[in-house]
Amino acid sequence: xxxxxxxxxxxxxxxxxxxxxxxxxxxxxxxxxxxxxxxxxxxxxxxxxxxxxxxxxxxxxxxxxxxxxxxxxxxxxxxxxxxxxxxxxxxxxxxxxxxxxxxxxxxxxxx
Amino acid sequence: xxxxxxxxxxxxxxxxxxxxxxxxxxxxxxxxxxxxxxxxxxxxxxxxxxxxxxxxxxxxxxxxxxxxxxxxxxxxxxxxxxxxxxxxxxxxxxxxxxxxxxxxxxxxxxxx
Numbered sequence: 001x002x003x004x005x006x007x008x009x010x011x012x013x014x015x016x017x018x019x020x021x022x023x024x025x026x027x028x029x030x031x032x033x034x035x036x037x038x039x040x041x042x043x044x045x046x047x048x049x050x051x052x053x054x055x056x057x058x059x060x061x062x063x064x065x066x067x068x069x070x071x072x073x074x075x076x077x078x079x080x081x082x083x084x085x086x087x088x089x090x091x092x093x094x095x096x097x098x099x100x101x102x103x104x105x106x107x108x109x110x111x
Numbered sequence: 112x113x114x115x116x117x118x119x120x121x122x123x124x125x126x127x128x129x130x131x132x133x134x135x136x137x138x139x140x141x142x143x144x145x146x147x148x149x150x151x152x153x154x155x156x157x158x159x160x161x162x163x164x165x166x167x168x169x170x171x172x173x174x175x176x177x178x179x180x181x182x183x184x185x186x187x188x189x190x191x192x193x194x195x196x197x198x199x200x201x202x203x204x205x206x207x208x209x210x211x212x213x214x215x216x217x218x219x220x221x222x223x
Contacts, residue, residue: 046212
């Protein structure tokens with residue numbers, strides 16, 4: 001069974017700082033890895049999707065990397081802003097078309 | 112194009128009551144999923160469907176049943192609600208292939 005872990009559980013940074021969120025998974029046989037953002041009381045919004053054959057994906061100030069061999073993915077946020085405050089979740093899609101989610105990292109960007 | 116919608120948004124049940132949560136998507140997606148989200152537990156898959164008329168168990172299926180009679184709808188049923196089923200329930204859909212999931216806004220369920 002796939003286990004997905006996210007560290008740290010919570011992170012607080014001053015505005016403008018660059019930061020890295022970590023995601024690790026135990027089973028490297030994944031189709032892709034996805035990063036989501038969740039605002040309080042809301043659903044999940046997809047940020048970046050990295051296919052198993054890819055090493056990284058970029059969207060604006062966000063960059064996600066994937067290292068299947070070590071079972072790790074990172075989400076890099078450049079020049080953080082207060083509007084980035086949210087919970088960030090990663091999810092691994094396995095070969096059975098099931099997604100396994102991490103417990104998330106709650107990010108607070110302080111103005 | 113409404114995406115993924117969920118009905119109701121919030122519900123309070125008494126222990127032993129039954130209810131059905133409705134998920135609808137208008138993107139012609141093949142795959143649909145039901146998750147529950149609890150504090151500190153992340154999202155856990157309850158049941159999923161790979162197409163009309165098919166369903167399969169996820170990680171935490173006990174106490175729930177599902178049906179996918181129409182491609183656009185995925186119903187989650189609680190036959191006899193228990194306080195342990197107090198949670199936020201999310202539905203998601205996905206096209207075939209290694210594509211992203213699209214999530215609904217969630218249903219908050221409180222079982223007293």
